[in-house]
Amino acid sequence: MSQDIYVVIEHLRGQVADISYVLCAAARQLAAASGGQVVGVLLGHNVQGLAQDVAVDRLLVMDDPQLADFIPDRYQQALAGLLSAQAPRVTLFGDTSIGAELAGGLSVQLGWPLVSYCRSVRADDGRLLYISQLCGGKVMAEGEIPAPHALLAMVPGGFQAEQGKRTSPPPVETVASAAVGGRITLKQYIEPESGDVDISKEAILVSVGRGIQNADNIEMVQELAAALGGVVSASRPVVDQGWLPTTRLVGKSGKRVKPRLYLALGISGAPEHAEAITDSQTIIAVNTDASAPIFDIARYGTTLDLFDLVPALTEKVRQAKQ
Amino acid sequence: MHIVVPVKLVPDLVEELVIDASGCALDPDTLRLQLNEFDGHAIEQAILLKERGGGQVTVIAPDLEGVDDVLYTAAAKGADRLIKLCDHFGQAVNNHAMARAVAEVIKPLQPDLVLTGVQSHSDLDGSIGPLLAGYLAMPYVGYIAGVTLSDGRATVRKEYPGGLVAELEVTLPAVLGIQAADQPPRYVAFSRIRQAMKSATIEEQTVAALDTSGGPAVARMYKPEVAARATMLDGKPDEVADQLVALFRELGVL
Ligand SMILES: Cc1cc2nc3c(=O)[nH]c(=O)nc-3n(C[C@H](O)[C@H](O)[C@H](O)COP(=O)(O)OP(=O)(O)OC[C@H]3O[C@@H](n4cnc5c(N)ncnc54)[C@H](O)[C@@H]3O)c2cc1C
Ligand SMILES: Nc1ncnc2c1ncn2[C@@H]1O[C@H](COP(=O)(O)O)[C@@H](O)[C@H]1O
Numbered sequence: 204m205s206q207d208i209y210v211v212i213e214h215l216r217g218q219v220a221d222i223s224y225v226l227c228a229a230a231r232q233l234a235a236a237s238g239g240q241v242v243g244v245l246l247g248h249n250v251q252g253l254a255q256d257v258a259v260d261r262l263l264v265m266d267d268p269q270l271a272d273f274i275p276d277r278y279q280q281a282l283a284g285l286l287s288a289q290a291p292r293v294t295l296f297g298d299t300s301i302g303a304e305l306a307g308g309l310s311v312q313l314g315w316p317l318v319s320y321c322r323s324v325r326a327d328d329g330r331l332l333y334i335s336q337l338c339g340g341k342v343m344a345e346g347e348i349p350a351p352h353a354l355l356a357m358v359p360g361g362f363q364a365e366q367g368k369r370t371s372p373p374p375v376e377t378v379a380s381a382a383v384g385g386r387i388t389l390k391q392y393i394e395p396e397s398g399d400v401d402i403s404k405e406a407i408l409v410s411v412g413r414g415i416q417n418a419d420n421i422e423m424v425q426e427l428a429a430a431l432g433g434v435v436s437a438s439r440p441v442v443d444q445g446w447l448p449t450t451r452l453v454g455k456s457g458k459r460v461k462p463r464l465y466l467a468l469g470i471s472g473a474p475e476h477a478e479a480i481t482d483s484q485t486i487i488a489v490n491t492d493a494s495a496p497i498f499d500i501a502r503y504g505t506t507l508d509l510f511d512l513v514p515a516l517t518e519k520v521r522q523a524k525q
Numbered sequence: 526m527h528i529v530v531p532v533k534l535v536p537d538l539v540e541e542l543v544i545d546a547s548g549c550a551l552d553p554d555t556l557r558l559q560l561n562e563f564d565g566h567a568i569e570q571a572i573l574l575k576e577r578g579g580g581q582v583t584v585i586a587p588d589l590e591g592v593d594d595v596l597y598t599a600a601a602k603g604a605d606r607l608i609k610l611c612d613h614f615g616q617a618v619n620n621h622a623m624a625r626a627v628a629e630v631i632k633p634l635q636p637d638l639v640l641t642g643v644q645s646h647s648d649l650d651g652s653i654g655p656l657l658a659g660y661l662a663m664p665y666v667g668y669i670a671g672v673t674l675s676d677g678r679a680t681v682r683k684e685y686p687g688g689l690v691a692e693l694e695v696t697l698p699a700v701l702g703i704q705a706a707d708q709p710p711r712y713v714a715f716s717r718i719r720q721a722m723k724s725a726t727i728e729e730q731t732v733a734a735l736d737t738s739g740g741p742a743v744a745r746m747y748k749p750e751v752a753a754r755a756t757m758l759d760g761k762p763d764e765v766a767d768q769l770v771a772l773f774r775e776l777g778v779l
Contacts, residue, residue: 215685272691276664300668300685303644304702307651310621310739311659317621317651318741333741336749339538339646342551346744353741356651386664386696390680395688407778431778443705449688456668456684456704464778471538473646485776487769488755492539503772504755505765515762519770523779 204351206239209291211282212254212262213301214247215273216392219254222297225359227258227367229324230295233348234260236326237292243373246270246281246382255372262373267380273301277384279308284381287313293331293348298356300456306356316349323361324348334361339473340496359478399450400434401458407433408462408483410453412476413440414469414490414509421446423513424468430520436460438470454479468509472497489513526580526674528571529636530604531627532564533653534589535645542748549743560595563642569706570672571640572603578674580637581605585630587614587623593727594718600725601717607727613735619650621739626732627653628660636698638679643667643702650740654702664695667702 208230213220230241243259248271250264265285269277282305286294294309296302298319310317322343323334331348336358348355402408409428415421421435428435435451442452453460455475461482468489470476477500480486488501489509498504505512536542536556545552571582583606584599586592596607610626631639639661641654658665670690671682674697683691684704695701758765773779 215689220686274693275666300683303652304655304665304667307655308659308665310651311624311656314739316739316741319648319651332744335649337647337649338536338542338551340749341538341542342544342746343749344549344649344743344746346549346742349741386699387666388694390692390694393682393690393692395690431773433778439705444709452688456686456688458687464773464776486755487772493757494541498755498757499749499751501755503758503769505758507762507765511762512765516766516769519763519766520773520779523770523774 204290205292206237207242207289207291208234208237208239209242209244209286209289209294210257210259211294211296211302211305212243212245212257213297213299214250214253215301217253219257220297220299221364222299222357222359223254223257224364224367225362226295226297226357228362229357231258231367232326233293233324233331236329236331239292242291244282244285246278256368256370257373258367258369259373262375263378264375265378265380267382269382269384270380272389274384274387274389275304275308276387277382279305279312280384281380281382283309283312285378290352292352294354296354296356298358303356306354310354313352315352315354317354317356318348319356321355321357324355336360336474339471340477358474360474396448396450399448402434402436402451402453403458403460405434405460406463407431408436408453408460408464409433409466409468410436410438410470411441411468412438412470415441415446418444418446427513427517427520430517430524433464438476467497467501468513470497471495472500526574526578526638527583527634527636528574528580528638528640529583529585529631529634530564530567530571530640531585531631531653531657532568532595533561533623533642533645534558534587534591534595535561535647538646544746549746551746558589558591561642561645563644563703565642565710566706567640567642567703568599568602568604569708569710570703573707574672574674575603583608583634585610585627589614596727597721597725598713598718600721601713602711607725609727609729611729611731613732618735619737619740620648620653620656621650622735622737624653624656624660625736628657629732630730631661638674638697639663639700640703641700643669643704649743652702654700658700661700663698663700665700665702666693666695668704669701670705671707672701
């Protein structure tokens with residue numbers, strides 16, 4: 204067994220995902236305490252030149268046409284072979300649509316414990332500790348990263364991506380692929396809808412969550428957005444109900460936004476939503492639950508009922524504009 | 526087509542969460558449990574598939590407070606068989622233990638498809654789906670919004686950030702992690718649930734002692750320390766609206 208910290212570099216269609224840098228930043232802390240190296244693992248096809256700026260000591264590249272796209276069973280088998288041979292102390296994954304299922308499958312296959320929702324790591328007296336975010340961000344759990352081997356699935360927020368970058372390319376080693384699969388195949392990619400406004404470029408977003416209750420109430424919010432000269436965006440439940448199109452979705456599965464004003468109406472601020480609005484200049488939240496996590500990231504807030512506030516606010520904004 | 530949906534009951538986050546005297550777990554006496562939101566989508570997806578192509582839907586839930594309501598509600602929506610996992614669920618168990626126990630119950634059912642919610646907010650040791658798939662030796666795909674079935678295969682829409690979707694084909698039997706059903710979970714009137722309470726039976730299955738290996742121990746649980754909470758604006762709607770308009774001016778958006 205080794206004291207190395209492995210990082211599974213996540214990438215999608217030629218782009219390294221931001222979470223990969225977050226993983227590298229966490230891995231550096233762990234490696235400093237364990238005395239091992241940070242080793243990146245890059246699975247894919249024709250990926251030379253990708254991930255030249257990840258802060259790893261070594262980059263292992265498994266290049267195989269079978270790994271050209273993320274296919275869960277093939278990726279899992281490829282990693283199982285590598286990890287059982289190398290036996291790193293800790294292996295880091297993104298807690299994402301790629302990393303979460305790999306980490307879970309490998310935990311069973313390798314018999315190595317898994318820690319999910321991990322937001323940060325630290326060392327204490329030679330012990331490696333995880334800090335995970337549970338219950339939609341309302342509770343943190345901390346404990347020892349199990350030994351001798353463990354898998355960690357990490358969420359963003361605890362480390363900056365910048366901390367996981369390096370300026371010179373890391374030394375690269377090619378490793379043989381052991382990818383086998385066969386039960387899952389990729390048919391096609393379906394591109395995101397376009398033609399609607401691009402919420403990631405808007406300066407003023409009036410965002411609605413489940414607190415809006417039904418489709419008919421969306422109009423009220425559209426009026427406020429129109430008065431402000433902004434557009435309406437939404438949390439996942441609103442889009443899942445079909446009250447607004449997917450193009451308006453803010454969050455982990457939607458878009459990252461960075462408006463000057465993000466007005467959150469009836470949104471609780473679950474981590475999957477919150478992670479995508481942290482670049483907003485000013486967040487103002489309207490939520491009847493004073494303990495909603497949205498107030499932890501908002502600059503201003505009110506616990507007024509949105510149905511009482513929004514009509515009054517629309518009226519006042521209209522007057523102010525006259 | 527036999528579709529099995531194992532579900533989880535999780536704390537309702539609208540309630541105040543209290544950490545127990547040990548300082549490393551939530552106090553079970555103060556929690557209000559409810560069906561994991563994404564498991565509700567998994568149940569809905571199972572019933573939609575049954576309505577479209579026929580088959581049988583079995584819902585499995587651990588014996589925790591509120592479980593009967595959850596199971597009867599599922600029956601009112603169209604589930605055919607309800608199984609309650611008894612014993613050993615008194616204290617919080619991790620997902621490795623849960624997945625091992627559920628796998629033993631599922632194996633003899635020989636399902637074509639197992640649907641789980643993609644995750645729950647209490648999955649400290651990974652979500653149930655991939656763990657279950659591991660113990661059942663079935664393929665797993667998660668983050669799914671959209672499933673169709675034909676010829677022993679499932680065609681699924683897997684979501685990536687930014688609205689990109691990958692359409693994957695999975696050979697059955699398989700485990701799928703549902704993010705959103707093809708349609709939002711349906712509403713059932715309480716009268717239908719009451720009817721289900723009379724007509725449906727909940728089968729109780731005793732599970733063997735739980736094996737929790739594979740999950741981390743928790744040394745400390747605490748509420749997050751927040752750098753700065755929002756400045757709260759108080760007053761009547763008109764007064765708060767005035768304060769907000771002033772703020773909008775300050776921010777240069779008005
Ligand atoms: C893999 C994955 C990806 C996800 N991706 C995303 C994503 O991209 N974007 C996203 O948003 N979510 C995403 N989610 C879902 C996320 O976990 C939350 O479920 C979701 O963000 C909750 O949306 P919400 O805040 O609108 O609803 P809730 O959490 O139900 O919050 C509603 C809030 O409204 C408040 N409220 C109710 N009535 C009123 C009223 N009259 N006035 C004022 N306030 C009121 C309540 O107090 C409550 O806080 C994802 C989940 C998973 C598992
Ligand atoms: N989609 C669902 N499938 C199964 N049970 C549900 C679903 N939605 C809610 N329930 C459960 O049914 C009971 C009543 O729910 P509700 O009508 O939402 O208050 C609660 O115990 C819920 O956990």
